Amino acid sequence: MIKEHTMSKEPQAGRPKEQVVQLYQSGKRIHPKLAKGRFANWRIAAILATQFVFYVLPWFNWSGRQAVLFDIPERHFYIFGLSLGMGDLIYLAGLLIISAFGLFWWTTIAGRLWCGYACPQTVYTEIMLWIDHFVEGDRNKRLKLDKEPWNARKIRIKATKYLLIFVVCAWTGITFAGWFTPIREFVPAVFALSAGGGALFAAAFYGFMTFLFAHIMREQVCKYMCPYARFQSAMFDHDTLVISYDEERGEPRGARKKTASREDTHLGDCINCTMCVQVCPVGIDIRDGLQYECIGCAACIDACDEIMDKMDYPRGLIRYTTESALKHEYSEKDIKKRLLRPRVLGYGAVLFAAVAALLFGIVTRETLHVDIIKDRGVMVRENNQGWLENAYNLRIINASEKEQVLDAKVSGFDEITLTGLPEGGITVPGNETITVPVQVSTIPEYADKGSHPIEFEFSYRYADDNEAPRTLTEKASFIGE
Ligand code: SF4
Numbered sequence: 001m002i003k004e005h006t007m008s009k010e011p012q013a014g015r016p017k018e019q020v021v022q023l024y025q026s027g028k029r030i031h032p033k034l035a036k037g038r039f040a041n042w043r044i045a046a047i048l049a050t051q052f053v054f055y056v057l058p059w060f061n062w063s064g065r066q067a068v069l070f071d072i073p074e075r076h077f078y079i080f081g082l083s084l085g086m087g088d089l090i091y092l093a094g095l096l097i098i099s100a101f102g103l104f105w106w107t108t109i110a111g112r113l114w115c116g117y118a119c120p121q122t123v124y125t126e127i128m129l130w131i132d133h134f135v136e137g138d139r140n141k142r143l144k145l146d147k148e149p150w151n152a153r154k155i156r157i158k159a160t161k162y163l164l165i166f167v168v169c170a171w172t173g174i175t176f177a178g179w180f181t182p183i184r185e186f187v188p189a190v191f192a193l194s195a196g197g198g199a200l201f202a203a204a205f206y207g208f209m210t211f212l213f214a215h216i217m218r219e220q221v222c223k224y225m226c227p228y229a230r231f232q233s234a235m236f237d238h239d240t241l242v243i244s245y246d247e248e249r250g251e252p253r254g255a256r257k258k259t260a261s262r263e264d265t266h267l268g269d270c271i272n273c274t275m276c277v278q279v280c281p282v283g284i285d286i287r288d289g290l291q292y293e294c295i296g297c298a299a300c301i302d303a304c305d306e307i308m309d310k311m312d313y314p315r316g317l318i319r320y321t322t323e324s325a326l327k328h329e330y331s332e333k334d335i336k337k338r339l340l341r342p343r344v345l346g347y348g349a350v351l352f353a354a355v356a357a358l359l360f361g362i363v364t365r366e367t368l369h370v371d372i373i374k375d376r377g378v379m380v381r382e383n384n385q386g387w388l389e390n391a392y393n394l395r396i397i398n399a400s401e402k403e404q405v406l407d408a409k410v411s412g413f414d415e416i417t418l419t420g421l422p423e424g425g426i427t428v429p430g431n432e433t434i435t436v437p438v439q440v441s442t443i444p445e446y447a448d449k450g451s452h453p454i455e456f457e458f459s460y461r462y463a464d465d466n467e468a469p470r471t472l473t474e475k476a477s478f479i480g481e
C-alpha cells in the first residue's frame, strides 16, 4: 500500500489530503454511461484525427515509396522528404525529447488534457466502450447483461462484441506493423497467409496488447500502470487547468424538485443525481476532489452541464478551472492571464530551443558520411614506384534518397598521392552504403617508423545537380616504415 496526496473536499476544494491507496485492487468492471456534450464531441474529433493519422498515414506514398516508414530491417527511416539512416538516430532521439518537453509544458498549462483526449490508452478504451455501447446497449443494459446467467442471447451478444473487438485489435496490430514494414506489401501478405517474421509477430503482439490494455484492463492501466499519472502532479501548480467540482456552489448537495427554490431547500446546486459518477470511465467521484485516477476526460462536465440545463441552473458546477480561481485568488476570467507564469515560460523556452536545434540539425545535416577503415591486412608496403603505401577502405554512406558523386584527395606530406578512385569520382546510389578500397602513398623519407596523421578531403554533390559540391574532411593515420 502507498500513501497518495489527493485533493480533498475537506475543508476546501483543491487542498491535498493524505489518503491510503492500494497499489493494486482486483478490477471491478466499470460500465460508464456514454457522455454527450461539447467535450465528448471534442474527444470524438481528437480520436478521429489521431486515428486518421495512425490508420491512414502509412498508406500515403511520397516519391514512389511509403511516406512514413520506420524500416527497422533496412535500418532506415523515412518521414516524407526526410530520409534518415542509423547515423541520424540523434534526430529521432531529439524528437522524443521534444515530445517529452511538450508534454511537460502542456501538462503545466492544462493538466491532463493529453490523457483525456489523445493518449492511445484513452482513445482505444473509448473505441472499446463504443463497441460495448453499440452491441450491448447503455450502462444499465450492460450491467443487467453481466448479471444474467449464460443463455443463447447472452452468448450471441458477447460473441458479436468480441468479434468486433477482434477485428479492431487485429487491424490496429496490422497497421502498427505497417509503420515498420511496407504496408502495401504486408497487408496482402497477411491475407494470403504468407506474412511472417518480425512484422507478423509485431502485429499479433500489438493487437493483443490493444485488447488487453483497452478492453480487459482498461481502468487498471491508467490507475496502476501509467507512470505519467504518478509524476504529473510534480508539473501541476495552483494555476494549472484542472477539472474540478465547485464545492462552494454545489454543497450541501441533495435531491429536490425541479420547481423548488434554492432558498427553500437550503441546498447547493448539486442535486446528487450521480450522473458525473456514472459517466466516469475510471469510476471515481469528482466531488471528492482532484484524484490521481482522474484522466481529465471531462465526461463529468458534460453530464453535469446536462443536469444543470434541465434544472435551469447555470452550467459549470463541474468545470475546467484552477485551484487559485476556486479559492478566489483571481476571477475565472483571469485564468488566461496566468498562462504567462515562470514555470510555463521556462518549459516553453526549453521546448523552443530544442525544436530550433532539431530543425537546424536537420536542415544542415550531412547527406553523406565516410568512414575511413585502415586495411589491417596491409600495414605498409612498397609500391612499384618505390613509395611507401597504406591501404584503406572508404565506407561511404549516402543518407539521401538521390544518387551522389564523391571525389577525394589526401594531404599530410609534401608528396602524397591517392589511388584507387574511379575516373569521374565514386557514384553512390541513394540510401546505400558502399565500400571502396583506396591506397595512399608517399616517398619513404617523409614517413619514418610509426604513425603519421593525414587528412582526407571529400567533395560530393548530387549526380543530377550542378550546384557547388559540399566538402567533408576526415582524419586518418599513415603507418611509416
Ligand atoms: S452530475 Fe452534477 S448535479 Fe449530478 S451529482 Fe454530479 S455534480 Fe451533482
Ligand code: SF4
Binding pocket: 243, 276, 279, 280, 281, 282, 283, 284, 285, 286, 293, 294, 295, 296, 297, 298, 299, 300, 301
Ligand atoms: S472525474 Fe471526470 S474528468 Fe476525471 S476521469 Fe472521471 S469523468 Fe473523466
